[in-house]
Amino acid sequence: MLKINQLHKSYPIGDSSLHVLKGIDLTVDEGEMVAIMGSSGSGKSTLLNIIGMLDEADEGEYILDGLPIKNLTEKKAAVYRNKFLGFIFQSFNLINYKTALENVALPLYYQGMKRKERLEKALFHLEKVGLANWSHHLPKELSGGQKQRVAIARALAANPKLLLADEPTGALDTKTSYDIMAFIQQLNDEGKTILMVTHEEDIANMCKRIVRLRDGVIMEDKKVEQVRAEQYV
């Protein structure tokens, strides 16, 4: 599904440069649920951004679903992001003047899907996250948990191969966090490959595999016994 070989990335800071990723090797198979952990500055977000094609590596190989991701034009990157990836952000990043339904339909709009078809499909995904009744509400009328559900529905709308979540529970209280995690686990049960960045141990333990980063290298990569979130809900 995803194969990374000797990935390097550094950022220029003034005259010198900061070496953030120092040779990462990572392979993720289909259906896996991986937590990337590490203190701030460990390079976990940079790694996720590179995987999400929002950023480009300086060196190394990145193959997504058999497709080498290298020297993409902005346009091509946009098409790949739309086709292969679903993003879930810590701060939800819903467009605040669009209703829940329209937010979910947005990736489909950029696929060029017809309005009617797109809204039907978006409604189907909203139903799946249990928010069909809230489809015509604006983000400001929704609670934090509901917003993240809308964001998940949006990430799922284009039926991506890989879900990328950057601290998906970072802005939520514990109860809502477990609620969201239960849902993400359910998606994984259905076969979606999920990669998430978190720094919370309890959240990481709800994944099937934990990759720990420190100072730009992988310290530890282990499979764990998945803690089901439902039991806390």
Added chain:
Amino acid sequence: MFKFLFDRDTWQEVFDSLSKNKLRSALTMVGVWWGILLLIGLLGSARGLENSFNRLFGDFATNSVFFMGSTTSMPFKGFQEGRRVQLKIPDIKKVEENVEGIEFVVPRNMNLGTVNRNLLSGTFNVFGDFPTLDEVQKKKLIHGRFINQNDIDNRKKVAVISKNIYEQLFEKDEQAVGTRIEINNISYMVIGLFDVGNVNFGPSEDVHIPFTTFQQVYNQGDKIGFMMITGKPEYDITQIQKDTELILKNLNNVHPEDTRGFRSFNLGKEFGKITGFLTGMQFLTWFVGIATLIAGVFAIGNILLITVKERTKEIGVRRALGATPFEIKRQIVVEAVFLTLVAGILGIITGGWILILLDHFFGQGDDAAIVNASVSIGVVFIALIILVILGSLIGLIPAFKATSIKPIEALREE
């Protein structure tokens, strides 16, 4: 390529993002709205002024020139300088035959006369005229008729009088046509009453009598006081003036380079000054209007630039969800064009209202300062096209700004 313009989604996106901040969108449009309002208002008023000038001068054949004899300043062919030059009837025919592009040559005579009626009297300018005068200088007849060929042939004692005389010598509401007046103790029948126009060149015209009658009564012989020449529309009146002057000098033994032998007054030239002024005013109007419009469009670009800055995160999200840079740029440009167009159309409508108001307050009656203030549909279309072009050009600036930020940086922004 332009298929997206007919896509409901494009407009939904534009409408959503503009209606999200109604106040800002409205303020953005004020500049362009004001610019086009000024353009329409000024152009319409300029046109109204032009129309009113045209109405004032409409009675004159504007491609005409006056000639009268004067005193020579150079000796020629045995004549000494300081000789009085007198135009004569045969000169008319020579000028008509030899100068190219002449439409009419109208000889005229003028004298001061005492006009009596019953016990009232006054001193007025009396002109001896041919019927052709009416062709070059349309008389606004209120009653009766102008001099005709029959009057000329029979040297009739008839007079066409101005409203000015009528007001001094007649009672209010009295019928003038058909009554008799005395000019220098000779009785004339009043056959017409005319209104004087707003604009007059030369001495005021009070009484017209037949040219032949004038000749006889004042013992003029062949003499002509002055002549009015009108050129055919396709000929240059200044050239006609030169040609005529040369022929007249030749006929009257005046040195070709003598500048004093004849006096002439080129009405076309004077009229050209006024129309030149009007053209200048139109140019100024366009200049001011377009400049204001450009300033307005820049204001739109400026505010969109700020908007883009504010929407950095939204643009980042859209790009993460698969929007290509082109789609982002296109949306911002469409927003810019949409704003300019809506503002422009509103400006055209309010500009139209202003012209209606101007017409209502200043455009009524015969001596209105502004007549039929209006702009042509063509001008409106040109203005709209300019707006679309400027709008898209100015929209490109924020559009490129929006996509110059990498999506990752855009998303990181809090």
